[in-house]
Amino acid sequence: MSLKYWLSSAWDRVFRRKELGEEMEEELRAHIGLRADDLERSGMNRARAERLARVEFGARERIREESVAAMGGLFPGLMWQDVKYAIRVLRKSPGFLLAGIVTLALAIGANAVVFSVMNAFVIQPLNVARAGSLYTLQHGSDTGSQQSYPDYMDLRDRNHTFDSVLAYNILQAGLDTGQNPSSVWAIEASGNYFDALGLKPYLGRLFHAEDEHGPNSAPYVVLTYACWHTHFHDDRGVVGRVVRLNGHPFTVLGVGPEGFHGTLLFFNPDLIVPLVEDPLLAGDDLNARGVRWIFEVMGYVKPGVTLTQAAADLNSIGAYLEKTYPKDEGKRTFVLTRPSLYGDYLGKPVKAFMAGLMLLTGLILLAACANLGSLFAARAADRSKEVALRLALGSTRRRILRGLLTEAMMISVAGGALGLVGSVALLRALSVWRPFPEWPIHLAVNPDAKVYAVAVALALLSGLLFGVVPVRQVLHSSPYEVVKAGTGTNAGKRINAREILLVVQIAICGVLVTSSLVAVRGLVRSLQAPFGFAVKNTMMAQTDLSMAGYSGERVPAMQKRMIEAMQALPGVETAALADNLPLATGSNEVSVYKDTSADLRPSNAAAEVGIFNVSPQYLRAAGTELLAGRGFTWNDNAKSPQVAVVNVEFARKLFGSPANAMGHMFKRSDGTRIEVVGIAEDGKYDSLTEDPKPAMFLPILQSPSTSSILVVRSKVNPQMLAPAMRAALKDLDPGLPVLVETRDKPMQVMMFGPRMATVSLGVLGLMGAMLSITGIFGMAAYSVSKRLRELGIRVALGARRAEVVRTALGRAVRLLAIGSAAGLALGLLATRVLAYIVYEATPRDPLVLAGVIAAMALLGLIATWIPAQRALRVDPMALLREE
Amino acid sequence: MGDQANLLPGTLDLLILRAVSLGPLHGYGILLRIEQISGQALLIEQGALYPGLFRLVRQGLLKASWGKSENNRKAKYYELTAAGRKRLSQETASWNRLAAAMAAALSAKAEEV
Numbered sequence: 001m002s003l004k005y006w007l008s009s010a011w012d013r014v015f016r017r018k019e020l021g022e023e024m025e026e027e028l029r030a031h032i033g034l035r036a037d038d039l040e041r042s043g044m045n046r047a048r049a050e051r052l053a054r055v056e057f058g059a060r061e062r063i064r065e066e067s068v069a070a071m072g073g074l075f076p077g078l079m080w081q082d083v084k085y086a087i088r089v090l091r092k093s094p095g096f097l098l099a100g101i102v103t104l105a106l107a108i109g110a111n112a113v114v115f116s117v118m119n120a121f122v123i124q125p126l127n128v129a130r131a132g133s134l135y136t137l138q139h140g141s142d143t144g145s146q147q148s149y150p151d152y153m154d155l156r157d158r159n160h161t162f163d164s165v166l167a168y169n170i171l172q173a174g175l176d177t178g179q180n181p182s183s184v185w186a187i188e189a190s191g192n193y194f195d196a197l198g199l200k201p202y203l204g205r206l207f208h209a210e211d212e213h214g215p216n217s218a219p220y221v222v223l224t225y226a227c228w229h230t231h232f233h234d235d236r237g238v239v240g241r242v243v244r245l246n247g248h249p250f251t252v253l254g255v256g257p258e259g260f261h262g263t264l265l266f267f268n269p270d271l272i273v274p275l276v277e278d279p280l281l282a283g284d285d286l287n288a289r290g291v292r293w294i295f296e297v298m299g300y301v302k303p304g305v306t307l308t309q310a311a312a313d314l315n316s317i318g319a320y321l322e323k324t325y326p327k328d329e330g331k332r333t334f335v336l337t338r339p340s341l342y343g344d345y346l347g348k349p350v351k352a353f354m355a356g357l358m359l360l361t362g363l364i365l366l367a368a369c370a371n372l373g374s375l376f377a378a379r380a381a382d383r384s385k386e387v388a389l390r391l392a393l394g395s396t397r398r399r400i401l402r403g404l405l406t407e408a409m410m411i412s413v414a415g416g417a418l419g420l421v422g423s424v425a426l427l428r429a430l431s432v433w434r435p436f437p438e439w440p441i442h443l444a445v446n447p448d449a450k451v452y453a454v455a456v457a458l459a460l461l462s463g464l465l466f467g468v469v470p471v472r473q474v475l476h477s478s479p480y481e482v483v484k485a486g487t488g489t490n491a492g493k494r495i496n497a498r499e500i501l502l503v504v505q506i507a508i509c510g511v512l513v514t515s516s517l518v519a520v521r522g523l524v525r526s527l528q529a530p531f532g533f534a535v536k537n538t539m540m541a542q543t544d545l546s547m548a549g550y551s552g553e554r555v556p557a558m559q560k561r562m563i564e565a566m567q568a569l570p571g572v573e574t575a576a577l578a579d580n581l582p583l584a585t586g587s588n589e590v591s592v593y594k595d596t597s598a599d600l601r602p603s604n605a606a607a608e609v610g611i612f613n614v615s616p617q618y619l620r621a622a623g624t625e626l627l628a629g630r631g632f633t634w635n636d637n638a639k640s641p642q643v644a645v646v647n648v649e650f651a652r653k654l655f656g657s658p659a660n661a662m663g664h665m666f667k668r669s670d671g672t673r674i675e676v677v678g679i680a681e682d683g684k685y686d687s688l689t690e691d692p693k694p695a696m697f698l699p700i701l702q703s704p705s706t707s708s709i710l711v712v713r714s715k716v717n718p719q720m721l722a723p724a725m726r727a728a729l730k731d732l733d734p735g736l737p738v739l740v741e742t743r744d745k746p747m748q749v750m751m752f753g754p755r756m757a758t759v760s761l762g763v764l765g766l767m768g769a770m771l772s773i774t775g776i777f778g779m780a781a782y783s784v785s786k787r788l789r790e791l792g793i794r795v796a797l798g799a800r801r802a803e804v805v806r807t808a809l810g811r812a813v814r815l816l817a818i819g820s821a822a823g824l825a826l827g828l829l830a831t832r833v834l835a836y837i838v839y840e841a842t843p844r845d846p847l848v849l850a851g852v853i854a855a856m857a858l859l860g861l862i863a864t865w866i867p868a869q870r871a872l873r874v875d876p877m878a879l880l881r882e883e
Numbered sequence: 884m885g886d887q888a889n890l891l892p893g894t895l896d897l898l899i900l901r902a903v904s905l906g907p908l909h910g911y912g913i914l915l916r917i918e919q920i921s922g923q924a925l926l927i928e929q930g931a932l933y934p935g936l937f938r939l940v941r942q943g944l945l946k947a948s949w950g951k952s953e954n955n956r957k958a959k960y961y962e963l964t965a966a967g968r969k970r971l972s973q974e975t976a977s978w979n980r981l982a983a984a985m986a987a988a989l990s991a992k993a994e995e996v
Contacts, residue, residue: 027910030958034911037954058930066934071941
């Protein structure tokens with residue numbers, strides 16, 4: 001075909017479509033006219049001639065359609081026709097349309113949200129050079145990656161399989177820019193950090209390995225772009241300025257690249273300082289091999305080296321360290337994991353949870369498709385007369401199917417668009433949300449092209465999926481049979497695919513309802529569980545005296561003054577101080593030994609216990625019950641014998657029982673003997689879901705610490721104390737950054753995981769419930785309308801109301817029961833997984849079981865209410881008239 | 884009309900080209916012409932002619948223009964284009980080859996094999 005002709009016909013097709021259609025009509029009319037003329041000439045009267053001509057011509061509609069196809073499809077035109085027809089049909093049943101769109105919008109929206117969260121957390125690589133070959137050097141024995149500085153140097157210098165090995169530590173520091181001192185989060189990074197990650201400065205310069213010359217030799221600071229924006233107001237003159245970190249002067253070298261937030265996903269630090277400055281900032285010892293204070297060590301695997309080879313290389317270094325430094329090193333093995341979620345520590349649970357969510361939302365979408373599919377099939381059955389009529393008038397089956405598919409596609413595209421809009425709004429909100437103001441935690445889950453592509457693909461796929469459900473029905477319908485039989489009959493007893501889908505869907509809903517109820521119960525219980533301290537009426541003020549340059553003798557003196565200042569405030573009942581707080585900062589863990597142990601190696605330890613260094617009156621201020629013995633006084637100081645208050649679990653573990661513990665001694669790893677002078681109640685220390693843990697309290701004068709958290713118990717509303725506390729502390733030292741908050745505030749952080757899990761499960765449960773309702777409703781309504789005639793006959797023969805309802809809905813209710821039972825059983829299994837996240841997630845909870853059964857029964861009631869009413873209103877006379 | 888033969892698939896296009904090659908015709912005229920030149924032996928559903936006609940126009944083998952019929956009706960007349968003429972001679976040649984081969988094959992007697 002010549003290009004010129006193609007162009008002109010394309011032009012015609014697009015711009016003269018209507019004209020072409022009219023031309024064709026005229027031509028076909030002319031043909032019939034000419035034929036009729038001939039027939040008339042042969043002696044027929046005009047009317048008969050014209051009728052015969054039309055009959056001879058054949059099925060006009062089909063020929064018209066084939067002609068259109070022959071003219072080059074006029075495809076867009078035909079599609080437009082389909083769309084117009086679909087709109088007309090759908091407008092006639094707005095309820096169906098709305099149900100379809102909302103169902104799909106929810107299902108696709110949920111999938112888009114979960115996928116984009118997974119995309120951000122798991123799929124997307126870090127925003128650094130060669131992210132694919134960057135790995136965390138995780139311990140083989142646990143999910144940590146902490147190392148001591150000498151070990152880091154050995155790992156860096158002795159390996160043969162890494163291009164570079166970098167390390168960083170996380171530190172909260174006091175930043176003084178000359179105005180308000182504030183508390184910021186800093187990364188202490190090894191000298192090769194920026195160069196290895198391939199980062200270029202936005203402003204000024206970054207530091208390099210050559211800048212380091214031993215401890216405290218590189219007092220430089222690099223600001224992150226975000227910190228430069230918030231703390232320095234985009235001041236380009238910041239380079240070269242001297243700021244104070246924990247009271248020490250640091251020179252601002254430059255500003256990091258925009259969009260760089262460190263290598264941890266949720267954790268956005270404010271600034272980066274060289275690791276060698278740690279002795280000055282935090283007081284760790286760069287030479288101590290046994291103290292693993294560096295937070296994470298990462299490495300770039302050389303191209304062509306496999307992970308097994310790299311791990312073997314690291315393990316041989318581990319063996320060398322173990323052999324060379326037996327005093328400091330235990331068995332050292334390594335595995336390589338991804339750094340973005342701190343290896344397996346967060347990575348494993350997050351991946352497992354996201355995969356679980358993705359599976360659930362996928363199932364929800366499948367259930368939605370099954371739902372819509374059965375609704376479509378029901379509609380197609382109701383429209384069988386229309387289909388039969390169209391087939392009889394010469395329309396092709398293909399054309400009718402295309403029409404049905406067009407309807408399905410329109411619903412799925414509308415639903416998908418709506419779902420996507422909703423999910424984008426939700427994701428935007430999530431991205432700017434900072435769940436905990438004092439932690440630099442961001443959930444950067446902005447949707448990207450991948451998310452849009454997935455949503456569109458899901459919408460089209462689901463449209464196809466539920467659109468093809470009625471295909472077989474249409475293909476097999478013979479116009480003659482349908483017209484003859486009328487509607488109804490064929491209420492087969494065999495379970496069909498649609499019913500299986502419905503059972504599966506109800507089971508999914510049951511799983512979701514069960515797990516969300518378990519999660520909610522766990523959350524409620526975790527709020528009521530004994531913490532081992534009082535939350536009510538308590539304020540805390542958190543600071544670190546090293547942030548204002550305190551050290552040595554000045555630390556305890558300042559701490560004493562702080563406590564006295566708090567005690568003096570009106571409304572304060574008790575004030576005390578600790579270096580760490582349970583369920584706030586959590587505990588540090590140390591090894592303790594039986595008094596009889598002579599060999600104080602880590603492997604001989606009697607227990608790993610949480611340690612809290614506290615001032616006198618701490619137990620009273622915190623509301624921790626002292627079960628026996630005494631608390632501390634200011635006389636428990638460096639010169640007096642070392643004493644401790646231990647919790648019940650500690651006493652049980654080291655001495656067999658609390659009674660045995662009182663007055664007895666135990667040892668720390670440096671050989672110090674400590675006497676137990678009191679027993680305190682057990683509590684939760686690091687997480688709400690932990691098992692009972694041994695813990696001990698030591699007098700802060702005997703084991704001093706610059707970390708200082710004031711616990712203030714008040715007689716009045718504690719919130720009202722906050723300004724007075726802030727003012728009093730500012731009076732003591734205006735250069736000390738202090739965070740004043742209620743006692744339960746940091747606990748919100750602990751609750752975050754369970755809460756997120758509960759909310760997402762709750763939302764999914766709700767969606768599953770809605771889908772089940774529409775599913776059961778669709779099935780029940782369909783079966784009632786299919787069997788109206790039968791029901792009418794039963795009513796006419798004197799069936800009672802209960803019997804009518806049983807006949808009409810028995811099957812739907814049975815399916816609901818089967819699905820719910822399966823869902824409940826699966827849900828109970830799923831709670832084993834939930835137990836990792838949610839406090840005391842146990843399925844053996846009568847309230848949960850009863851709740852699930854009640855919820856499912858309620859769903860069934862809601863879904864079958866309208867069909868049942870319709871079945872009860874059956875009027876045999878009216879039915880007989882209609883049929 | 885009992886001994887009319889159904890059209891082999893694909894032969895309608897060739898018949899249309901042949902019919903039109905003898906002079907411009909409208910659709911009904913083409914139908915009559917085919918009946919005439921085939922000796923009334925071929926059965927064509929009247930309407931089925933049109934999709935074929937439109938296909939040939941689309942392929943650039945025919946061109947169409949409105950005109951008046953002998954009994955004064957407005958009708959669309961089709962005639963061959965140069966490409967159509969070329970196609971007709973190609974298709975005719977290949978049809979003749981096929982027909983000759985089929986005839987030879989079907990009339991082969993046992994002793995000739």
